[in-house]
Amino acid sequence: MKKQIIWLGLIMAWMLCACEEDNKLMYDESSRVLNLWFGSESTEGRVDSTEYNYAYRPLGTDLDSVTFYVKLAGVPLEEDCTFDLEVTGGDVSSVIVDKHYVLPSYVLKAGTTGGYYPIYLKNTSDFKDKAFTLALALKENVKLETGVKEYATLKLIVKDREEKPAYWDEDPETYMVSNYRARYFDESGGVFRALKNFFGTYSRTKYQFMIKVTGKVISRVIYQGTPIPPHEISYFEAQYLQAKLRLAVEEYNNNPENPDRPLSDENGPITF
Secondary structure (H helix, E strand, O other): OHHHHHHHHHHHHHHHHHHHHHHHHHHOOOOEEEEEEEEOOOHHHEEOEEEEEHHHOOOOOOEEEEEEEEEEEOOOOOOOEEEEEEEEEEOOOOOOEOOOEEOOOEEEOOOOOEEEEEEEEEOOOOOEOOEEEEEEEEEOOOOEEEOOHHHOEEEEEEEEOOOOOOOOOOOOOOOEOOOOOHHHEOOOOOEEOOOHHHHOOOOHHHHHHHHHHHOOOOOEEEOOOOOOOOOEEEHHHHHHHHHHHHHHHHHHHHOOOOOOOOOEEOOEEOOO
């Protein structure tokens, strides 16, 4: 009986020590873990890679950006903390820092645990009909350490190819609504579809006209939550831009200075 009590006491003492050590690791003020990813803050919207296509960059833009999200593990910082990204792999001889892209120093504000930050991309024709990849990760410092494996690396794909947006005809993350008119749903009813529901059948001519009129390279419509700039838009903004494009194509077709009117593509006169 005495041996059992002694062993029980030893086990409890060991568990207390282990808990104290865990608390030190979790709340150590000298070093924190920073996770990072592309996409949205929500778990469902997290991805480790994203593409930037120079073929559809906003017109007249010398410097564009893609954004990533960071999340601090543990309690908020008591003071601002600066952090940087560094290149850890990929086509580093083809995609050159400061020539093709800019990695500024970032600041995680005191009292916060996360936020969106930009990677700046310079206007260039060096990637015409090509695609390259960069791997980026946190440059560790005395206050911040690299996060868990699945949220430790960002993969950025840069290219210059005219391609149909991935979410034009179908979006796997659908939005269920009842009692809406059929044009916003698939044939089975009830499932909201992607860009084609606002802008019709895709064509290169139509997409270039959209970019010129809206000043945006639209890749996706977000139905709930906050769109991630610069290429995602909200459902209500999509409706607004649809109306704007309808007016723009009407004005184009009524302008005698446009010899190719009505504005057309391989599908006939362009409509929205």
